[in-house]
Amino acid sequence: MxxxxxxxxIPPSRQREAPRAGLTWIGQSIKRVEDPRILTGNGGYIDDFKMPGMAHAAMVSSPHAHARIISIDTSKAKALPGVIGVYTGADLASVVDPCPSFASPPVPQHAMAIGKVRHVGEVVAAVVADDRYIAEDAAELIEVEWEILPANVDLEASAAATGDAHLHPDDRETNVALDESFSFGPVEEDFAAADHIIKRRLRWHRSSAQAIETSGVVAHYDEFKGGYTIHCNSNFYNFIPxxxxxxxxVSPGELRIVPALTGGSFGSKVFSHKIIILTGGLSRLAGVPVKYIEDRLEHFTNSDSHGSDRLYDAELAVEKDGTFKxxxxxxxDDYGAYLQFGVGTHGNAMAQVTGPYTIGxxxxxxxxxxxxxxxQGPYRGFGSEVTNWVMERMVDATADELGRDPVELREQNMIQPDAFPYxxxxxxxxxSGNFQKVLSxxxxxxxxxxxxxxxxxxxAEGRCVGVGLATCMERSVYGPTEWWSLNNKATPGFTLTSTPEGITARFDPSGKLFITLNSPMVGNSPETVVTQILAERLTVAPEDIVFNYSDSQSGFNGVGPQGSRFTAMIAGACVSASIKLEERLKRFGAHMLQRRPEDLELRDGMVAVKGLKDQEKSFAEIALxxxxxxxxxxxxxxxxxxxxTTAVYDHPLSTDPDEDRKHLGIFYPIVGHICHIVAVEVDPGTGKVEMLDYAAVHDNGTIVNPxxxxxxxxxxTANGIGTTLSExxxxxxxxxxxxxxxxxxAMPTANEMPRNFKLGHVETPSPYTEYGIKGGGEGGRLGAPSALTSAIEDALQDYGVRIAALPVTPPVLRGLIRDAEQVAAE
Known part of the structure; x- marks a missing residue:
């Protein structure tokens, strides 16, 4: 070391349920428990929710990227029949404060702009009316006078901007929100001793998750109680309300956030704080419940959930034999106008930044x-997908410059199976891991x-066909130090260290097991996972498990489905709850059977005497x-x-960052491994890419439901294909x-997906989580861009095309081919 x-x-493992063969439910492809109500239209999405006396809101958004608001004339809108109220940023600020921020120091952001707008789509006024149609009509009657300011679009130019081009002149001197350098280990010495230094400038452009459902809120401010009831489709509602x-x-006792079924997130609805504050404030101003559902344009332009937008100057120090040093x-990083999560996406990436390689x-x-x-906001990968791509680009560049086979070079530098925990x-x-087996x-x-x-x-026949391979990491089960460990040490901000998951479990007198979850369903499978874990641990029948979801006042902290954490974390909570319930079942059962608790076992929904078939009591009988x-x-x-019982499961393995940031501690340690291989054909005349074959092998530890x-x-993988080719x-x-x-x-459709997609698994269980489970929600996007980029380069090797930016859309790729042809002609 x-x-x-x-x-x-490294702390000792707290694993209680070791991975093992012979499990009954874990590892089975049972049908999703959530599906019947969703497929029959009974899910209950946010736009399905209605309240008595509910009004509707529509927004006036800025058509300018950067401008001062000189005046807002709302008189015509207020005069329209059916309009309850028209409000500006100053009105909203009379009842709400600025949005929360994890950045330190924070970049102030209001839910509705005051005095100045900083991007196209930022809200400057809102209408509350009897219905959405009236609200939209009234919004078009609002007249805004602007003073246009210089727009900062290029991130390098923005970093050097002066005068009126400053976004936040009252809070900072430049448009650089943070500039920090880190060194982990003898970086300068290793580069000075290197035989080769491979250099590349790499560009990852912004895109975002575009779930089928936008963000939405129904808010009710009760003036008599002085508090809010908020119905929303956020998946972060129960952690930091x-x-x-x-x-x-308001105090937490005056705020009740109720989850709705979420029509997809992929990170985009992790926080959703701005729309909650905006709609809640409008309800307080208007004196009625208010519903606001983003339209698609608003979600594109004002969602606070754009993905990474980065420019890298990367260097890899290599010995003459190809060893990475x-x-x-x-x-x-182009963060846009505000900085809600600070540089947390880079903290996230630090969990696996050196990939599967022994880089010191x-x-x-x-x-x-x-x-x-x-x-920016969270998007599937939260920055790690970018550093995976950078790492794999540097490996391919090294192979190219050293004349090495790129696969052999990867194998040479891979961490060995006996080196874990590494x-x-x-x-x-x-x-844990066996990267060589995944690759093989x-x-x-x-x-x-x-x-x-x-x-x-x-x-040789003149077709541009190539094969690309990527070997990448898939970190899971994060600790929150990633959000602040890269902040300036003098002002690190809210240095939280807990990301728990909780569950409440109760046997009713009929023997049904009622479960309350503290995190919503966002397209994942929380009920299915919990069903399989509890059926395994308590020997109950899956059909005897019934689900409910808490709100922010009735549930314990639940961070929810994000960062590929939920399956491992909720499994830990299920095991904790099961241990407590088993102890009570055996205590009551022992008295009823006139046996000692240690003589009993759980078997097929019974508390039974070990070794005896006719000495048992059903869970229903004991519960009654x-x-x-x-x-x-x-x-x-x-x-x-x-x-x-109520049970809470904290992070299975984490440590604090070093005070001087010599290291960042253990914060994202449940790590899987992925290998994606793809064959593509490129049409050099149009730049179109067709995938001919695709294989992906993932190591996600013990698989709960294949x-x-x-x-x-x-x-x-579909996300990753879109990121690479079109989005x-x-x-x-x-x-x-x-x-x-x-x-x-241009998001990809089924027509753009590989016709032949093969999926395999290698299981190296974690020694730290219950049953050895690892996360698996982000791996496809973490690997596809690297494999596809490599395959396209291989297909165009006769042209000498090198890809240094994503996406490679047909026009971009055609331009690279044309440039290569011109160079060859010269």
Whole structure:
């Protein structure tokens, strides 16, 4: 271990349920428990929700990227019949405070602009009316006078901007929100001793999740109680509601956030704080319940959930035999107009920044630049998908410059199976793995050698066919230190260290097991996972488990489905609850069977005497007796009525960052591994890319449900394909968002997916989580861009095309081919 990691001691495992063979429910592809109500239209989405006296809101959005608001004339809108109220940013600020921020120091953001707008789509006024149609008509009658200011679109130019081009002149001197450098290990020494230094400038352009459902809120301010009831489709409602309450100027006891079924998130609805504060404030001003559902244009331009937008100058230090020594880069990140999560996406990426390779040191300078665009938020990968791509680009560049086979070079530098748990230079660990086995199985599944030969033969015939391979990491089960560990040490901000998940479980007198979850369903499978874990641990029948969801006042902290954490975390909560329920079941059962608790076991929904078939009591019988026949049991609090418990599971393995940031501690340690291989054909005349074959092998530890995991991998791969080939938000020089619609923001459809997609799994269970489970929600997007980029380069090797930016749309790719042809002609 490198000396800078000496203080980062790996705590002992707290695993209670070890991975093992012979499980009954874990590992089975049962149908999703959530599906019947969703498929029959009974799910209950946010726009389905109605309240008596409910009004509707419509917004007036800025058509300018950067401008001062000189005046807002609302008189015509107020005169329209059916309008309840028209409100500006100053009106809203009379009842709510600025939005919360995890950045330190924060970049102030109001839910509705006051005095100045900083991106196209920022809200400047709102109408509350009897229905949405009237509200929209009234919004068009509002007249705004503007003073146009210089728009910052290019991140390098924005970093150097002066005068009126400053986004936040009252709070900071430049448009650089943070500029910090880090060195983990002997970076300078390793580079000085390197035989080769491979350099690349790499660009990752912004896109975002565009779930089928936009963000929405139904808010009711009760003036008599002085509090809010908020119905919304956020998936972060039960972790830090007090932060949102602070912006709404109420205590947690005066704020009740109720979850709705979420029509997809992929990160975009992790927080949703701004729309909650905006709609809540409008309800308070108007004196009625208010519903506001973003339209698609608003979601594109004002969602606070744009993905990463980065420029890297990367260097890899390499020995003459191809051994990787050190990685370093400077990254400029276009955060847009605000900075809600600080540089947390880079903290996230530090969990796996050196990939599956034995790289001994790492250095980074991160520069967070503010521009006149909608701000960044979480999107599937949360920055790790970008550093995976950068790492794999550097490996391919090294192979190219050294004349090495790129697969052999990867194998040479891979961490060996006997090295786990393995600590990377930033301090995070990889808990377990067998990267070589994942690679081997992917190559066999894909017929890698056969495809290489076929691609070579096709190129000889004049076709542009290539094969690309990527070996990447899939971190899961995060600790929140990633959100603040890269902040300035003098002002780190809210240095939280807890990300729990909780569950409430209760046997009713009929023997049904009622479960209350503290996190919503966002397209994942929480009820299915919990069903399988509890059926395994308690031997109950899956059909005897019934689900409910808490609100922010009735549930314990639940961070929810994000960061590929939920399955592992809720499994831990289920095990904790099961242990408590098992102890009570055996205590009551022992008294009823006149046995000792240690003589009993749980078996097929029964408390039974070990080794005897006819000595048993059903859970239903025990639940009924313990609930209604108190005098049948001894007079002690251990026999208090009922079979219920609340259980909380904290992070299975985490440590604090070093005070001097020599390392970042252990914060994202449940790490899977993925290998994606793809064969493509490129039409050099049009730049169109067709996928001929695709194989993905993932190591997600012990698999709970192969069917649902496959859905996550396929969906994530589709995300990654879109990121690579088509999806990019375009802003012109005036800061106008030029493609905020599905006609021009080209998400892939089924027609663009590989016709032949093969999925395989290798299971190296985690020694730290219950049953050895790892996360699996982001892996497809974490691997697809790297594999596809490599395959396209391989297909165009005769042209000498090198890809340094994503996406490679047909026009971009055609331009690269044309440039290469011109160079060759010269």
């Amino acid at each position: 490198a000396s800078h990691l000496d203080t980062n001691v 007090f932060v949102i309450g602070g912006s709404l100027r 050190s990685l370093r880069f400077t990254v400029l 040191s790492f250095g980074m300078r991160v520069v967070a630049v503010l521009t006149n665009k909608c701000q 600590m990377i230079p930033t301090g995070n660990i990889y808990d 199985e992917a190559k066999e599944m894909f017929d890698f050698d056969g495809w290489r030969a076929k691609a070579k033969a096709m190129r 007796t313990s609930s209604f026949f108190r005098l049948s049991f001894p007079d002690g609090e251990e026999f208090d009525s009922g079979l219920e 069917r649902t995991l496959a859905g996550q991998v396929w969906g994530g 990019q938000f375009h802003y012109n020089s005036d800061g106008q968002f030029t493609n905020p619609n599905f006609a021009e923001f």
